[in-house]
Amino acid sequence: MGTTLRERATALGMKVVGKLFEDPKRAEAIASAIGRLERVKAALDEAQEKALRAAGLVTREDFKSAGKRLSQLKRRCAELADELDQLLAGRK
Numbered sequence: 001m002g003t004t005l006r007e008r009a010t011a012l013g014m015k016v017v018g019k020l021f022e023d024p025k026r027a028e029a030i031a032s033a034i035g036r037l038e039r040v041k042a043a044l045d046e047a048q049e050k051a052l053r054a055a056g057l058v059t060r061e062d063f064k065s066a067g068k069r070l071s072q073l074k075r076r077c078a079e080l081a082d083e084l085d086q087l088l089a090g091r092k
Contacts, residue, residue, distance in 0.1 A: 003011075021027040052059045 020030065049059050049061070
């Protein structure tokens with residue numbers, strides 16, 4: 001059975017990455033660059049959050065928290081509706 005395009009692309013990608021990291025100096029340089037990029041992204045995210053808070057706007061974390069709380073409230077409403085239905089059914 002032949003390989004799929006995805007399998008061939010994955011194999012080729014692994015081969016390329018293997019060649020890239022074959023040289024220890026190159027691998028170290030790539031790892032260092034990735035580390036710097038991660039630090040820059042973290043600094044940008046922090047600056048963005050500070051700017052949004054300073055402007056009185058909602059941050060990504062605020063949205064996540066609100067979404068979680070909304071889910072909790074929906075579950076609780078469903079539970080209360082079920083309890084109410086049971087109480088009303090018992091009165092009949």
